[in-house]
Amino acid sequence: MCRCRMRPDRVADAPVHNRPALMSKLEIHQLSVHYAATGGGSVHALSDIDLSLDPGDFVVALGASGCGKTTLLSCIAGFMQYSSGQILLDGEVVTGPGAERGVVFQKHALMPWLDVVANVEFGLRMRGVDRATRRATALDKLRLVGLEKFAHSPIYQISGGMQQRVGLARALASDPEVMLMDEPLGALDALTREQIQELILELWWETRKMFFFITHSVEEALFLATELIVMTPSPGRIAHRYQLEFGRRFIECRDARAVKSDSEFIRLREEILGVIQQSAHDELDAA
Numbered sequence: 001m002c003r004c005r006m007r008p009d010r011v012a013d014a015p016v017h018n019r020p021a022l023m024s025k026l027e028i029h030q031l032s033v034h035y036a037a038t039g040g041g042s043v044h045a046l047s048d049i050d051l052s053l054d055p056g057d058f059v060v061a062l063g064a065s066g067c068g069k070t071t072l073l074s075c076i077a078g079f080m081q082y083s084s085g086q087i088l089l090d091g092e093v094v095t096g097p098g099a100e101r102g103v104v105f106q107k108h109a110l111m112p113w114l115d116v117v118a119n120v121e122f123g124l125r126m127r128g129v130d131r132a133t134r135r136a137t138a139l140d141k142l143r144l145v146g147l148e149k150f151a152h153s154p155i156y157q158i159s160g161g162m163q164q165r166v167g168l169a170r171a172l173a174s175d176p177e178v179m180l181m182d183e184p185l186g187a188l189d190a191l192t193r194e195q196i197q198e199l200i201l202e203l204w205w206e207t208r209k210m211f212f213f214i215t216h217s218v219e220e221a222l223f224l225a226t227e228l229i230v231m232t233p234s235p236g237r238i239a240h241r242y243q244l245e246f247g248r249r250f251i252e253c254r255d256a257r258a259v260k261s262d263s264e265f266i267r268l269r270e271e272i273l274g275v276i277q278q279s280a281h282d283e284l285d286a287a
Ligand SMILES: Nc1ncnc2c1ncn2[C@@H]1O[C@H](COP(=O)(O)OP(=O)(O)O)[C@@H](O)[C@H]1O
Pocket: 035, 036, 037, 043, 044, 045, 063, 064, 065, 066, 067, 068, 069, 070, 071, 072, 236
C-alpha cells in the first residue's frame, strides 16, 4: 500500500500560476474517421469518440496497434481532417494546426544543424517573436526540463533521453494549452523512460496544461493518467475509461516505486492487461 496520499486541499492550495486558465477546454464530440483503403473500400479508423479535457486533465490513450490512437492525436493536432463529429478548443472548431497545441513525437524531429536552444526557440522564430524574447523563453523551458547547462550543445552530442527533453521544451516554448504526445518515450531505455515519466508529471503539475498522451505501456498509462482510455480496433473506439490519481500521488510523495508497487496500482495493471488481451483475442476470432 502506498503510504503517500494526496491532501484533498492540494489543488485549492496551489499557487495562482498553477490554477487553470478559465476558458481552456478541449471537447471531442462523436468523432469518426474513415481512410480510403488501398485497393478500394475504406478503413473505419475511429468511431464515435467522445472526450473532454479541462486544464490539469492528463488523458492517456492505450491500446493495441491499429486502434486509432495516432489518428485521434492527429485530428486534435489539426494534421488531418475527420469524417464526422467535431473537435472544439475553447469553443472554436479545430480546422488545422495551431500554437495552442504543442506536439511531441516519439522521434523528436529535432534539427541536427541547430544547437539545443535554437531547436527550442525555432517555432517562436517562425512566428516572428523577437530574438531576446525567444531566447529567454527557450532558456526558461530548458530549465524546466533540466537542460539549461546544455543550451549550446549540438543535438548529436546529447543522449536520446536528453533529446526527448529538448522535444518537450520545444513543445512548451509556445506555451500551448494542450500537450499532445504520441508514444514519446517508446524508444528510450527503461531507466531513462521512468525518469522522463516523472519529469512529465512535474511539468504537468507545474503548468496545469491539458495533456493527451499515447503509450503502449499499461504501467506508464496508469502512472501518468488522470483519465485512462483503453481503445480497441475495427473500428477504433473507446472501450473503457478509468479515472486515476496515481500521478497526483507521485507529486505528493515523489516516490515512483511506492506508487507503482501500490496494491491498487498492481490490481488495475492486471485488470487492464486482461482487457487488452481479451480485445486482441476477439480481434483474432473475428478475422
Ligand atoms: N493514412 C492512412 N491510410 C489508410 N489507413 C490508415 C492510415 N493511417 C492509419 N490507417 C489505418 O487506421 C487504423 C488506425 O491507425 P492508427 O491511428 O495509426 O492506430 P494506432 O496509432 O493506434 O496504431 C489502422 O487500421 C491503420 O492501418
